[in-house]
Amino acid sequence: MTEAAPAVGAIGRLKLYYERNEQRIAVLSFICGFLFDILMVDRADSWEAIGQQVLYLAVILAALTQMFFEEGKPLETGTLFVVKRWYYQYRSAIIHFFLGTLLNVYTIFFFKSSSLLVSFSFLVFLVFLLWANESERFKSLGLSFKFTLLSLCTLCFSANVVPIFVGSIGLVVFLLSMFAGCLPLFGVVWWIRKHSPGLFPRARRQMLVPLGAVLTGFLVFYFFRLIPPVPLSIPFIGIYHAVEKTQDTYRLSHERPAWRIWHHGDQEFLAQPGDKVYVFFRIFSPTRFSDQVQLRWYLKEEARSWTLQDTIPIKILGGRAEGFRGYGFKSNYQPGEWKVQVETTDGREIGRVYFQLETRPEWPRNFEIDIE
DSSP states (O other): OOOOOOOOOOHHHHHHHHHHHHHHHHHHHHHHHHHHHHOOOOOOOHHHHHHHHHEEEEEEHHHHHHHHTTTOOOOOOSSSSSHHHHHHHHHHHHHHHHHHHHHHHHHHHHHSSHHHHHHHHHHHHHHHHHHHHHOOHTTTTTHHHHHHHHHHHHHHHHHHHHHHHTOOOSSSHHHHHHHHHHHHHHHHHHHHHHGGGGGGHHHHHIIIIHHHHHHHHHHHHTTTTOOOOOOEEEEEEEEEEEEETTTTEEEEEOOOOOTTTTOOOOSSSOOOOOOOOEEEEEEEEETTTTEEEEEEEEEEESSSSSEEEEEEEEEEEEEOOOEEEEEEEOOOOOOOEEEEEEEEESOOOEEEEEEEEEEEEOOOOOOEEEOO
């Protein structure tokens, strides 16, 4: 008589499925963290958002530090309480979920604070991280690769948060943020050196080397102006025939046809004698933020290269939910293809707008008015 196979309950089947697909589930958790936070991400200076990031970073740091001490030691999960056993079983997926969530937050912040080229490069880098997470070559690096991701997250966090508290951006603030971002891992390694000196060489190899590599990358990208000027961002920028301030609103005059919904104002600018070209923008900056940006006007020459024509400094103040409103104008111009870039004082681009300018003789015009 053949013995019947023991019945497997729903929990047993779920556990068996997880054990067979642990790596795929880890990657899925990583992606779910991205998608989840697209809906949940808030303003860069929101205390709730900052608190959430601190909590996630603390959980990841604690879990990876625990894994560091357990590395090479057998773990008997059968003798643990149910909650502890569950934690050890799903710890990897939890870490991946939190890493995915944090990287999503920083992707959104960097995307808002940069030109498309920089944002696209950063998104490609994130896709590379997803691939590397499944690659056997990177898997063999074990904790070193996870500490690399954690280092990336802590430096991104400090690059966003330190300017919020300081109230400005620039080289000194950036270097201060990099120093602050290194402190958590430096603190863990210092504690290991003091209390477990035998583990210090491995801690230096698995924690400090990845941190140093990521920090070097940040410094190189910054000096090549490839890191967006977080936490600044431009949600709106457009070209207009006139900008008038009335009490707490701005009246923006333009001739844009209604069907050109993708244009912001007169990006095909028809200029009559005496016209000025106005650029209006809204720039998000955190509460208590006070700094200066520059409007740089460029004309494309026949050689297909952009030539700087003018630079206009503008003082900005933070705190307004919809963004600080500002504008500049140019009265001496010539026909051709133009662009206006909004940049920080150290030359890092926040946003840009293109427009084609043509000169025409005087003729009757009917302007549409937008209110900002």
